[in-house]
Amino acid sequence: MKGTILIKKAMCKSCGLCIEACPKGSIFISKKINEKSYFPAEFDKKNNECTGCGLCAVMCPEAIIEVYREKK
Amino acid sequence: MKGMKKVIGRPKYLKEVPNHYCPGCGHSIIHRLLAEVIEELDIRDRAICIPPCGCAVLAYYYIDVDMVEAAHGRGTAVATGMKRCLPDRVVFTYQGDGDLAAIGTAELIHSANRGESITTIFVNNGVYGMTGGQMAPTTMVGQKTTTTPKGRNSVTDGPPLKMCEFLSPLDGTAFLARTSVHSPKHIQKTKKAIRQAFQTQMNDEGFSMVEILSQCPSNWKLSSVDSCRWIEEGMIPQFPLGVVKQRQTEPS
Numbered sequence: 001m002k003g004t005i006l007i008k009k010a011m012c013k014s015c016g017l018c019i020e021a022c023p024k025g026s027i028f029i030s031k032k033i034n035e036k037s038y039f040p041a042e043f044d045k046k047n048n049e050c051t052g053c054g055l056c057a058v059m060c061p062e063a064i065i066e067v068y069r070e071k072k
Numbered sequence: 073m074k075g076m077k078k079v080i081g082r083p084k085y086l087k088e089v090p091n092h093y094c095p096g097c098g099h100s101i102i103h104r105l106l107a108e109v110i111e112e113l114d115i116r117d118r119a120i121c122i123p124p125c126g127c128a129v130l131a132y133y134y135i136d137v138d139m140v141e142a143a144h145g146r147g148t149a150v151a152t153g154m155k156r157c158l159p160d161r162v163v164f165t166y167q168g169d170g171d172l173a174a175i176g177t178a179e180l181i182h183s184a185n186r187g188e189s190i191t192t193i194f195v196n197n198g199v200y201g202m203t204g205g206q207m208a209p210t211t212m213v214g215q216k217t218t219t220t221p222k223g224r225n226s227v228t229d230g231p232p233l234k235m236c237e238f239l240s241p242l243d244g245t246a247f248l249a250r251t252s253v254h255s256p257k258h259i260q261k262t263k264k265a266i267r268q269a270f271q272t273q274m275n276d277e278g279f280s281m282v283e284i285l286s287q288c289p290s291n292w293k294l295s296s297v298d299s300c301r302w303i304e305e306g307m308i309p310q311f312p313l314g315v316v317k318q319r320q321t322e323p324s
Binding site for chain 1: 073075076077078079080081082083086090091093094095096097098099100101104255256259260289295296297300
């Protein structure tokens, strides 16, 4: 694991732009509904392939994705 | 998070509130870029934004800088007054295509011609968003909107107005660029152009404008991902990206 992301699900509008931007395919649409009646984006924690590139956070219109990288 | 370092997060000057824009809208991306540039240039205390009439009319709820709401289309006229009263401030207008290219054309042309040291962020999505997707001056030829159900006809409606090329012959304009927000690469280029436009204003070189091609999934009747693709395939061939004009200043 080199990186990970945190998505504030309560503010997600399910636009899917982060899913399109992720080169590893580590983001998917959740099956659980959020407070605003959208199906939010969710990070695939099980097979964590995140490199911390940050493309999802650059693309996210709501600015709700935080990207973390391992300390060297 | 243990052993991890935060590299990207929400910008400091973007308020922690959910915005009212439709899912996948380009406005919210541009708001974030503005907040990031204001933070990087450290101009939060002296930045004044003039929000438009249109979808972004509530921009003062999201970006944490001083704002003065202008009447429809009169953004650059209000910005002129602001800049002349407070010349040390960084004054920028945020306008859509109905606000800037239709009702506010007169104000824009004369502000640009006078070479006012203001920056205009022009969000071009090819339709009137807030009023329900009518044809705008920047609508593509053949694009379907609620007032052009068979597509824009270039004979009766004219071709789309290219604002950057239109302003480039004027002596007062110093920096004109057209960018897009449909992919991470273009978002980074947009941020660079916004920063350069603010730098142009802070160096007192003249009028600067960044035209940003933005997606409007609701009124284009496309999904968020398809609307990004449509910018690439439909808009960029008609609105070529890049720096349209950059005035070279002589080193003093």
